[in-house]
Amino acid sequence: MKVKVLCRNPDDYVRETTKDIQRVPRNYDPSLHPFEVPREYTRALNATKLERVFAKPFLASLDGHRDGVNCMAKHPKSLSTLLSGSCDGEVKVWNLTKRECVRTLQAHEGFVRGMCPRFCGTSFFTVGDDKTIKQWKMEAPGYGEEEEPLNTILGKAVYTGIDHHWKEGVFATCGQQVDIWDEQRSSPIRSFTWGVDSFSCVRFNPVEAELLASCASDRSIVLYDMREATPLKKVVMKLRSNTLCWNPMEAFNFTCANEDYNLYTFDMRNLDTPVTVHMDHVSAVLDVDYSPTGREFVSASFDKSIRIFPKDKGHSREVYHTKRMQHVICVKWSSDNKYILSGSDEMNIRLWKANASEKLGVLSPREKAALNYSQKLKEKFQHHPQIRRIARHRHLPKAIYSQGKELRVMKEARRRKERNVRKHSKPGSVPVVTEKEKHVVTVVK
């Protein structure tokens, strides 16, 4: 007779001393792990619920301005530095890690209309209602020194925006015309006009560094090449665009924030129809900024909320609001892709997490692994109705909620009317116009 009976030596399965970690022998045989899918589903459901539980995006409010925050600028080299300009002409420099103001300077009389740092981060430019462009040192003046601009240029008309070239000592301003300036000179090296209207925003392309785009108050977006004497082309839309932002990764795309509550992503090469129409805001969109990865952007709106859109989706993935936040005028996405900054009418700058449920700080490897696992599970089961419902749910202020509902009703009524008109007119005389085509009036070259 030959016999062998299972007999385990407990020493192989129990830790030697109480200081050791426990031994966990594994056996991945699927028959020892029944209900694989239902258990994973339950885990995914729990992870989704926890994500909503931990979705607390609001981090801090930076107060100190004595009027509404009109513009902001990120420091190109330092993550913890933020510049902000307010409606009373004051510029503040903030330290975001300490969440305090480190420097205040009275830059202009009247509004600070725009500001931008130099690409090297040693100085920054501001434009204001007092028709001046001023260049300031990034460092605070030493003890006993006067706070004085490095350089002041007195212009003829009010400037409404400014942007600096990404590599060279050249910057562009906009007002009644778009001017290109050399840092060394006190008069513009080039001026562009197309029509007689004023411009609200100008932005340099981050990759094709000679290209720039601007938003004009005659409802158009104009593209320029700095090397040429005349503008390249423009697209005229139904309503005015307030600001635009280039996608830093796919720099042929830009997104503009429009007065008609929508944002439009355009391909620079084909301006006839926008690539995507981003709808969700219920009031005019005032500012837009891309994340450094170029996959998402954040928009600020007059409806007292900010929203985060994936660059290729028509609807937002996230909406941030607080009871105290008023009309949001400017918004920035931090260069480490982790934070969002919004400046609003009621004199505060707010710091938000870009990913609402993200845990801040250093994660242990096990935490990281667990997060990755739950992220994958959420992805795997994202289309199950229960999970989708929980993941999509957002609380909205009553005003925004009811306004959104009203807009939907209006849209539906318009659609119905159009359909009826089409039904009762000669076939082909009322063509079907898609949502994308609707908002573009014409393209001029």
Place this chain on the structure above:
Amino acid sequence: MAAPEDVGMKRAHVGKKKIATKRYWDSAEKGEKEDGDKEQKEEERKKHPDGEMPGLEKKRKMKEAGEKKVISGKEDPFPGPAPIPKEKLKKFQRGEKTKLSSETSGRLKETLSRSEKASDLAQTQAARYDLLLPEDAGFLEGDEGEDTCTIAQEDIADAVDITSGAKYFNLVLSQFGPYRLDYTRTGRHLLLGGRRGHVACMDWQSKQLMCEMNVMETVNDVKWLHTEAMFAVAQKKWLYIYDSNGIELHCIRKFNDVLRLQFLPYHFLLATASTTGFLQYLDVSVGKEVAAICTKAGRLDVMAQNPQNAVIYLGHPTGTVTLWSPNQREPLVKMLCHRGGVRSIAVDKTGTYMVTSGLDRKLKVFDIRAFQPLQSYFLPAGASCLSLSQRGLLGASTGNIVQVYQDVWGTPVKKPYMAHRVRGSVWGAQFCPFEDVLGVGHAEGFTSMIVPGAGEPNFDGLDANPYRSVKQRQEWEVKALLEKIQPELIGLDPGQLGEVDRASWEQRHQDKVQALGFDPLAKEKFTPRLKTKGRSSSGKVEKRKKQVAHQDQRELIRQTVEEKVEKEKEKKREKSKTDQRSALDRFRK
């Protein structure tokens, strides 16, 4: 005194003959050596006139094979990763590979191929890990001409080591029998319930008694709950829950006259079958009754669960076996298995096979994925208690004899693998998980018998760990409660949730309506406008309504007629294409 001299001599001797170890800087010597080498090489070259040298050849071959030399210069005798047997790979395969049609878009193709690659990697890694598992399963082989079923338990206990030998033991409890029993999922703890009220639980390997009591009532069945801290006892009238010290935690009055208990560990559900024909589910994590199903099948004293999909199997005196889930008032499946009543049911670990025994003295094996009979055996006395081990051994008891069969679903079995006679008639039998032990409860007490090759040799430490500490158990309990599966997910196919839901047209339409905010296909109801001067009399209104209705109808008819005409034309065109008369066509009718 000679030794030191010797040493000296040796040293001198060695010193003389010692060749200085070569360094890279003494070039002269090296040059000499190289010269010598060159000469040798010349000779070799002469030997191989085609200019190829054996060393070079070897090197090239090695390069071709992709071998790597280790630092010592020896070749790796087993280059590359260890090969994995195919059956091992198959064991870890989950589902079929997706077949990509030519129409699938580029991005989808990429995503699918990436996920496929990841799952392939996981599969091979799991299979490779399987090669490293520390324990092997037990076995029993007779000598030539010796039947394994004639080998007595005492002989086995003698032949094996002391710890294993101690696993064969008898508890003589003749007063309160016959006994039912239950092992915990880790296999460490044993719960005994005597018909006349004796309930005892113990750590059976160390023979430590945790509690013992008499509930002074008939005990129908006992069952451990998710841990060894709590167990349920079906007593004469109500269902009771005790903790491991024997303290009564709950008396559940919603569950009366319970005969059989089953615990679904991943759902935290206690399923009970009663004399009144009710199948009830109790959620033990929140203490709520999940479902009470009236099976309308009379007394329910045969019950089993499918560990793969948590479906409850009930056997009936009519010879049918019914499958139940808490979500449906009717059985999921009803199958006629025996000509007489069903005496016992057992379902194997993988949820593939079901073994039933009936009053017709037959033992039948079914494939419960296809619901097909596989084998049918005739046992002269019939089997009363069936139990399947983790490795597929079948324990069947007839009267006071316990027989163990091997591989009942494969080739037809002629004789049992093992047999053992206990003192009283058998009342309950269960294989102990992760051990080669079959526990038998009978009229005279309890017998633990050794069945080599019954238990799964390698347990998973995160699922059911026999050696877990209290802390580990607590952690496991929290994790298990967090991922408790909802009872709504119990169904015949547990993997259904992970499959593609080919949504019906209605569902897709509903989604579209939700996304758009309106129904693109909805037809508006026609409401006639109010007109003055008697043109809105009910007759006129009716007439207008009819007009509109007719218009719509006409439109529809016109469309269908147009389609029909188009189809006819298409047909004719097709026909004219193929319509080349051949000489044989004249014979065509």
